[in-house]
Amino acid sequence: MDECLHMASVTEAVDVVRSIATPGSTESVPLSEALGRVLAETVRSDIDHPPFTKAMMDGYALRSEDGSAGRELSIVGQVAAGAWCDDDLLAGQAVQINTGAPLPPGADAVIRVEDTTVTGDRVKLNASVAAGKNVTIRGEYLASGETVLDSGRRLGPVELGVCASAGAARVVVRRRPTVSILGTGDELVDVSVKPSRGQIRNSNTPMMRALVEQAGGRCADHGTVSDDVGVLEDAIAGGLDSDFLCLSGGISMGAFDFVPAILEKLGVRFLVRKVSMKPGKPTIIGVHDSGCRVFALPGNPLSAFVAFWLFVRPAIDGFLGLGDGELRWVAARTPDVLPATGARENFWPGRLSLDGNGVLTVSRQAWQGSGDLFGFAGASALIRRSADQSESVPGDNVRVLMLERF
Ligand code: AMP
């Protein structure tokens, strides 16, 4: 337990997470299955882009020395997209051409059809065109062999289009980590059940499942178990063969908070025992010999959310080798009064917007504390305030963790 931080600051705990957030193994997948995955290779193009010099407009290809307004050229042919023309275009000649079609040799500009008048096989130019007008030169975007995507990029729709253009029918991506989740508590019942006396519905594991999937993990949902040492031990042991195990509840100082002792018994090495923050103080971060990274999160729904966002998500990002996996901290102005903070760092749910001058602004959610998930719904940020701060003044700048991309 020597290496364990018994009361880590948020920054120290985030550093611990970084140290255990090593990238996982890789696999090759077809493009059709690659949406949302993270690249683990550099993708290079196997051809020039564009692969030939082409027209960007429907119109007439010509030699730019013939491109003055008022000129009349003779139409000697037509090139459609997908066709090819080997014949040199001579002085005084034009070829009808479509968007995406290759320019004939000798042509170096295209006049838009809207800027012409056609009579029989003659075309009159109603505007001047200079060399290169409405044309993209072979290799203008990039040359064969050039990098189109770096390792560590998450693949969105545009990136998939880029891979397809570059000839990457399959891509090497990071394996999605398996993340086991388990809720604990005698009081918990499923969403389908109307709670009877003393019971509450389990909101944490549905929320954690969504957080895991949003982060790119593969969730193994172990449901919830009662606060019974034997049952808990079996359930926790069953999650230790995954890449991550995420527990909620049972880690405070109560008589039925058995989780820490069971984790130790099962050989989980604690790296963080508590974090000096509110909400989320009783958070445990550890590792098991199986390679499993263990996160025991508080039972209070918002505490579980904050601890997940600060610690579990970056660990999953690290496993995925995400280059941009860092937490997104920004500064924002708040028109609201935030309460004095006390001995621990504070996180308060907020909503980001831009004021009339384009200044990033955050307003606090009406929120009753760590059990109140309802007051948290709709938050797009967490406002972070250090310990021992007095009440804030309207207009103060605060540090904000973005929960959505802005
Ligand atoms: P604990 O950390 O087990 O002491 O739980 C702290 C608070 O969170 C208690 O009020 C629990 O009833 C509540 N809680 C624990 N687990 C869950 C859960 N899965 N869903 C909703 N609330 C929970």
Ligand code: MG
């Ligand atoms: Mg409990």
